[in-house]
Amino acid sequence: MADIHIHRSHHLGLAKARKTAWKWAEHVEEKFGMECTVIEGKDGDVVEFTRSGVDGKLVVSADAFELEAKLGFLLGAFRGKIESEIEGYLDELLVEGAKKPAAKAAKTAAKKK
Numbered sequence: 001m002a003d004i005h006i007h008r009s010h011h012l013g014l015a016k017a018r019k020t021a022w023k024w025a026e027h028v029e030e031k032f033g034m035e036c037t038v039i040e041g042k043d044g045d046v047v048e049f050t051r052s053g054v055d056g057k058l059v060v061s062a063d064a065f066e067l068e069a070k071l072g073f074l075l076g077a078f079r080g081k082i083e084s085e086i087e088g089y090l091d092e093l094l095v096e097g098a099k100k101p102a103a104k105a106a107k108t109a110a111k112k113k
Contacts, residue, residue, distance in 0.1 A: 002076035004056070004083045006067040008090060012097050014044065014062040019098045021060040026084050027089060065090060 018040075025036040025047050032081060034049045044061040049069075056069030067086065070077055 002071040002079040004067065004069040004071065004079065004084070004086065006065075006087055006090065008065045008094060009063060010065065010094050010098070011063070012094070014060075016097050017060050017062060017065070020043055020093045021045060021058060021065070023093055024090060025049070025057065065094075 022038070024047040025034075028049060030034050032051065032054075034051045034054070037048045039046045039048065044059065047058040049056050049058070051073040053072035054069060055091065056067065059066040059068075067090070069086075071082065075082065092112065096101065
């Protein structure tokens, strides 16, 4: 079995991190046929995901995402590509989440003029 471990620090805060995690879960359900379960907690959430050949979880906190996945024998051969795709999409979501407050502030400032 091949393991994937991805850690990403962020400055989104818990509310935006949760929204980002939901978006990530919806994406992997649609694109990869994953079954995702979100377990909400006081200080963070856990998104458990599974499908044939893959089991894992995404731990969401106010300042980090921690993804652990175990790939079965067949998918283990594609570990590098799978890990790269997960990292790319998660990074894209983090950048998108970080930009939204600036865009909202710019719109508010423009309305005040």
